[in-house]
Amino acid sequence: MNLNELLTDAVAGAINTLYGMRPSLDIIQLQKTRKDFEGNITLVTFPLLRISKKSPEETGANIGGYLKENTGIVSGFNCVKGFLNLIVSDAYYINFINNSFGNNFYGFKPPDTGAEKIMVEYSSPNTNKPLHLGHIRNNLLGNSLCRILEANGKHVIKTNIVNDRGIHICKSMLAWQKWGNGQTPESSGKKGDHLVGDFYVKFDLEYKKQISELVAGGMQEEAAGREAPIMKEAQEMLRKWESRDSQVLELWEMMNQWVYSGFDVTYKRLGVGFDKIYYESDTYIIGRDTVLEGLKKGVFYQRPDSSVWVDLTKDGLDEKILLRSDGTSVYMTQDIGTAQIRQTDFSPDKMVYVVGNEQNYHFKVLALILDKLGYSWAKGLYHMSYGMVELPEGKMKSREGTVVDADDLMDDMIDTAKAMADELGKLEGLTGLEKEDTYRIIGLGALKYFILKVDPVKNMVFDPRESIDFNGNTGPFIQYTYARIRSVLRKASDAGIMFGEKIPERINIGNKEKSILAILYDFPSVVAEAGNNFSPALIANYIYDLVKEYNQFYHDFSIIKESDGNLRNFRLMLSDMVGTVIKNGMGLLGIEVPERM
RNA sequence: GGUUCCGUAGCUCAGUUGGAUAGAGCAACAGCCUUCUAAGCUGUGGGUCGAGCGUUCGAAUCGCUCCGGAAUCACCA
Numbered sequence: 001m002n003l004n005e006l007l008t009d010a011v012a013g014a015i016n017t018l019y020g021m022r023p024s025l026d027i028i029q030l031q032k033t034r035k036d037f038e039g040n041i042t043l044v045t046f047p048l049l050r051i052s053k054k055s056p057e058e059t060g061a062n063i064g065g066y067l068k069e070n071t072g073i074v075s076g077f078n079c080v081k082g083f084l085n086l087i088v089s090d091a092y093y094i095n096f097i098n099n100s101f102g103n104n105f106y107g108f109k110p111p112d113t114g115a116e117k118i119m120v121e122y123s124s125p126n127t128n129k130p131l132h133l134g135h136i137r138n139n140l141l142g143n144s145l146c147r148i149l150e151a152n153g154k155h156v157i158k159t160n161i162v163n164d165r166g167i168h169i170c171k172s173m174l175a176w177q178k179w180g181n182g183q184t185p186e187s188s189g190k191k192g193d194h195l196v197g198d199f200y201v202k203f204d205l206e207y208k209k210q211i212s213e214l215v216a217g218g219m220q221e222e223a224a225g226r227e228a229p230i231m232k233e234a235q236e237m238l239r240k241w242e243s244r245d246s247q248v249l250e251l252w253e254m255m256n257q258w259v260y261s262g263f264d265v266t267y268k269r270l271g272v273g274f275d276k277i278y279y280e281s282d283t284y285i286i287g288r289d290t291v292l293e294g295l296k297k298g299v300f301y302q303r304p305d306s307s308v309w310v311d312l313t314k315d316g317l318d319e320k321i322l323l324r325s326d327g328t329s330v331y332m333t334q335d336i337g338t339a340q341i342r343q344t345d346f347s348p349d350k351m352v353y354v355v356g357n358e359q360n361y362h363f364k365v366l367a368l369i370l371d372k373l374g375y376s377w378a379k380g381l382y383h384m385s386y387g388m389v390e391l392p393e394g395k396m397k398s399r400e401g402t403v404v405d406a407d408d409l410m411d412d413m414i415d416t417a418k419a420m421a422d423e424l425g426k427l428e429g430l431t432g433l434e435k436e437d438t439y440r441i442i443g444l445g446a447l448k449y450f451i452l453k454v455d456p457v458k459n460m461v462f463d464p465r466e467s468i469d470f471n472g473n474t475g476p477f478i479q480y481t482y483a484r485i486r487s488v489l490r491k492a493s494d495a496g497i498m499f500g501e502k503i504p505e506r507i508n509i510g511n512k513e514k515s516i517l518a519i520l521y522d523f524p525s526v527v528a529e530a531g532n533n534f535s536p537a538l539i540a541n542y543i544y545d546l547v548k549e550y551n552q553f554y555h556d557f558s559i560i561k562e563s564d565g566n567l568r569n570f571r572l573m574l575s576d577m578v579g580t581v582i583k584n585g586m587g588l589l590g591i592e593v594p595e596r597m
Numbered sequence: 598g599g600u601u602c603c604g605u606a607g608c609u610c611a612g613u614u615g616g617a618u619a620g621a622g623c624a625a626c627a628g629c630c631u632u633c634u635a636a637g638c639u640g641u642g643g644g645u646c647g648a649g650c651g652u653u654c655g656a657a658u659c660g661c662u663c664c665g666g667a668a669u670c671a672c673c674a
Binding site for chain 1: 635667668
């Protein structure tokens with residue numbers, strides 16, 4: 001039982017003894033004591049007054065007195081305006097650190113064989129252009145979510161569905177055919193995904209040109225969009241692809257390979273990975289078969305032009321197309337197929353989709369369709385929806401060239417880390433390789449933390465200047481604290497100072513130290529909460545609070561230089577444990593921590 | 598127009614199941630390195646929690662109505 005549970009029990013006992021009535025647990029409201037008051041945990045007395053039939057002050061005094069006498073956890077209390085502030089005994093926290101010290105996995109639940117099996121889909125790129133800032137948020141959230149779920153003892157399967165087919169890829173392919181002159185990543189010296197993306201842009205330019213020519217010739221804009229010759233060519237190419245035209249397939253394979261090798265570099269740098277990768281070119285057929293089956297069973301219906309639809313008007317939604325009139329698949333068809341294959345392959349209890357909130361409607365429809373098809377596992381679908389990333393000047397727009405490229409961004413962050421570290425002279429004495437690695441850790445730490453500290457459901461603004469700041473509530477600030485701790489521990493070790501002896505309960509610890517202990521104590525419950533809420537941001541903000549508190553302590557107290565041996569031992573253990581929690585917590589965000597910086 | 602989400606300091610964001618005088622960082626200003634890493638610490642200023650009404654001992658938090666912003670309702674993905 002943790003502290004909250006112990007106290008809830010004890011308070012219930014107190015009320016029963018004092019007032020002769022066993023209260024329901026939900027009126028026992030415990031919260032952290034605000035900074036301005038003395039105490040660690042506060043009981044709100046107001047809901048208890050109808051049982052006690054006494055004033056808030058008196059009720060608080062009664063319960064506080066009982067807890068102090070009977071629990072051994074509460075060493076003192078005060079009651080202010082109906083808030084009973086309980087002082088948790090030093091011994092309780094000392095006992096905690098004595099037990100948890102040296103556990104490198106503190107905060108993590110061990111994997112359990114009977115654990116819930118959760119499949120998490122994230123990343124899900126298209127293969128026609130390189131990854132950008134929006135993908136970065138997706139990848140970081142997905143990867144962090146997986147780590148958090150694993151830390152909660154879940155069995156996690158990380159998966160990626162690569163959208164390797166469709167009209168958008170055909171656009172790049174067509175443009176390459178027309179204007180590529182046989183260029184390859186090798187011949188051009190470009191990363192494959194960037195090269196393919198360049199042709200996608202070329203297509204778009206030509207398409208726009210053709211549209212304006214048609215409009216100038218008197219055609220409506222909408223019609224021009226359909227009639228532009230290059231678009232017709234791309235559509236023709238897609239049809240050839242679906243009928244397995246060997247030349248088109250060969251080109252498609254080649255260009256997709258370029259993109260994959262490019263993605264691999266980006267993924268590796270971002271520190272994300274997958275247990276199983278699916279390709280829509282494999283799954284869409286299954287989806288199509290299922291849709292046709294559903295049509296036979298009467299779950300769907302066909303229009304005169306032979307397109308297939310599902311009617312969701314009774315569920316408060318609209319009608320949705322599942323197969324085009326020419327028989328080709330749409331996005332929904334593919335997702336139906338993918339979900340089925342995943343069930344066949346892994347039969348997960350839950351399938352989590354980390355996908356932007358622009359697709360909220362899509363996933364509502366997907367779950368509904370799978371349910372209508374009679375799949376019991378449809379209930380296990382969960383869309384982890386997250387907000388868009390915007391720039392200070394507004395949305396990223398590829399046609400206006402304001403898209404922030406993932407590779408460029410990482411380069412910039414690492415360059416800035418290098419410039420700053422060199423200016424501060426922080427890494428002198430390290431080898432060249434060690435320096436490079438540290439720049440990387442810091443630059444990526446800044447980027448990842450900046451994105452993950454924000455509540456996923458919210459849209460966020462990414463200001464390249466601000467995100468590059470390394471002070472305040474940032475990744476480097478946290479990493480710096482870690483490096484300081486490591487430095488202290490190294491110095492202790494160099495001086496032959498051993499630590500880790502059990503701390504005697506009678507040791508006299510200060511408020512700041514106690515407050516750090518209390519925060520450390522909370523880590524496992526924060527991990528659990530982050531898992532329940534699918535929110536890496538909870539971890540990020542927790543670490544920041546811990547680190548801020550520790551830095552104040554570090555500033556005000558001596559650790560190695562403390563003359564009292566017991567106290568020195570305690571402070572070293574405390575520092576060591578803060579380091580462990582920083583490392584573990586940042587690990588859940590996919591952020592590394594440096595030994596020196 | 599329907600549906601969903603968001604609105605907290607100049608800017609970027611915290612604020613678990615309703616609880617005390619709403620918190621950080623950035624930016625501005627003023628301090629602290631002969632002492633374990635100053636990428637740090639301390640202080641000052643900065644708020645009608647979008648607005649109103651309601652629920653109650655108590656609302657940034659819950660409900661309703663507005664206002665503002667975003668997404669979506671495609672034979673795009």
